Amino acid sequence: VQLQASGGGSAQPGGSLRLSCVVSGATLDTYSIGWFRQVPGKEREGVSCISGGDGRTYHANLAKGRFTISSDRAKNTVYLQTNGLKPEDTAVYYCAAGLKTTGWSTSAFCGVYEYDVWGQGTLVTVSS
16 A cells, blocks of 8 residues: 655645545555654654544544544545644644554554554645
8 A cells, every 4th residue: 555645835824725645555445544743853643533444533632623534435535624724733744554444442543653554744834
């Protein structure tokens, strides 16, 4: 499986961006897909994740109410709609695939170490 993330760019505070993660080599029902982000000097953190088996979603507190993860199985693509962007959302955003497709616990669902295959990142910069 390979993942290709895109859609990053510059946005003003309060703005929106839609990130896309195109998955190739496997269908979305065989993997869970997550969005993660990393700022230089800080650990990578989970943002939003979607289960391959049942479509269940998880949003970290940083994303709740502002970001939405969704999937289009016909396009084998997972999206992260980011609204109400803040300067602290500036980071490189990565998508990743995990083999576990169902039965996620809340604590593990968007855990960095639960995901096995990583795409390249896409940079999101939020500034005025």
